[in-house]
Amino acid sequence: MVVTEVNELSKSEYELFRQLVYKQSGINLGEHKMNLVRARLSKRMRVGGFTSFGAYYEYVQNDRSGQELTGLIDAISTNTTHLFREMRHFTLLADCIKGWAADSAWCRNHKTLRIWSAGCSSGEEPYSIAMTVHDTLRQIGKLDAKILATDISTRMLASAQAGRFEAHRLGTVPSQYRSRYFRKVASESGEQIVEATPEIRSLITFGRFNLMTPSFPFKKGFHIIFCRNVMIYFDKPTQEALVGRYAGQLHPGGLLFIGHSESLNSLDHPLHYVEPTVYRKD
Numbered sequence: 001m002v003v004t005e006v007n008e009l010s011k012s013e014y015e016l017f018r019q020l021v022y023k024q025s026g027i028n029l030g031e032h033k034m035n036l037v038r039a040r041l042s043k044r045m046r047v048g049g050f051t052s053f054g055a056y057y058e059y060v061q062n063d064r065s066g067q068e069l070t071g072l073i074d075a076i077s078t079n080t081t082h083l084f085r086e087m088r089h090f091t092l093l094a095d096c097i098k099g100w101a102a103d104s105a106w107c108r109n110h111k112t113l114r115i116w117s118a119g120c121s122s123g124e125e126p127y128s129i130a131m132t133v134h135d136t137l138r139q140i141g142k143l144d145a146k147i148l149a150t151d152i153s154t155r156m157l158a159s160a161q162a163g164r165f166e167a168h169r170l171g172t173v174p175s176q177y178r179s180r181y182f183r184k185v186a187s188e189s190g191e192q193i194v195e196a197t198p199e200i201r202s203l204i205t206f207g208r209f210n211l212m213t214p215s216f217p218f219k220k221g222f223h224i225i226f227c228r229n230v231m232i233y234f235d236k237p238t239q240e241a242l243v244g245r246y247a248g249q250l251h252p253g254g255l256l257f258i259g260h261s262e263s264l265n266s267l268d269h270p271l272h273y274v275e276p277t278v279y280r281k282d
């Protein structure tokens with residue numbers, strides 16, 4: 001196998017990539033991510049046989065299929081996640097569902113509970129939502145539920161759609177859910193792999209969606225939006241515009257959950273603070 005040596009990344013080349021990534025994904029790399037960009041792009045460039053960042057940039061710009069741009073954003077984005085990250089959100093989700101399901105007027109008006117996992121990465125978030133929703137509705141019935149799970153990264157979406165996890169990653173899943181919602185599957189690598197059961201998979205629809213899309217195409221709105229640990233990579237104007245679009249998508253009484261280290265404090269937005277990382281549309 002031929003391993004291509006990649007030349008140094010100059011400041012001006014870094015600036016070109018920085019602007020491209022910002023324009024395409026809203027991800028604001030700032031001035032100190034040069035090493036990260038160099039490391040992550042070098043890997044892709046070696047595979048493609050590119051020796052200079054300048055030539056690679058030109059290639060991305062001229063690739064009409066958009067495939068390499070997708071791959072570049074994939075390589076740059078940070079996808080860290082885990083099952084039942086921020087347990088408090090899932091307790092709150094179950095409480096909300098119980099409250100809505102107990103309100104017959106609400107059920108008549110809404111019928112289907114709609115939840116969006118925006119920036120779902122490899123699926124741990126939507127599967128955690130699906131387990132919570134399924135378990136809650138199993139006990140009280142009355143409502144249907146649909147979960148939309150989107151991400152800009154096709155690589156992450158493929159992994160999410162497969163619904164498979166290394167067994168040791170189930171450590172954060174409540175024990176009663178582990179046995180109910182996962183089955184062991186055979187694996188060639190010897191690694192213990194589990195697969196989400198059809199009853200939770202069927203609740204989720206996966207799709208590629210760029211959150212920078214200026215107007216959202218979803219017609220029916222959402223009762224809850226999870227956008228956690230995504231906005232942290234955006235600058236303030238981008239965050240503000242995005243939260244405005246989320247508010248436009250939420251039904252009155254609907255909730256927005258954000259990441260544990262995020263806050264909407266310094267943003268101008270129409271939502272009401274409920275508790276740290278939770279906001280409601282009145």
Ligand SMILES: C[S@@+](CC[C@H](N)C(=O)[O-])C[C@H]1O[C@@H](n2cnc3c(N)ncnc32)[C@H](O)[C@@H]1O
Binds near residue numbers: 080085
């Ligand atoms: C750190 S992960 C968060 C995963 C999950 N929400 C959680 O909190 O565990 C951030 C995700 O946001 C996605 N992302 C970044 N920019 C995006 C954009 N403009 N549109 C859609 N997804 C984006 C990344 O691809 C990545 O999978």
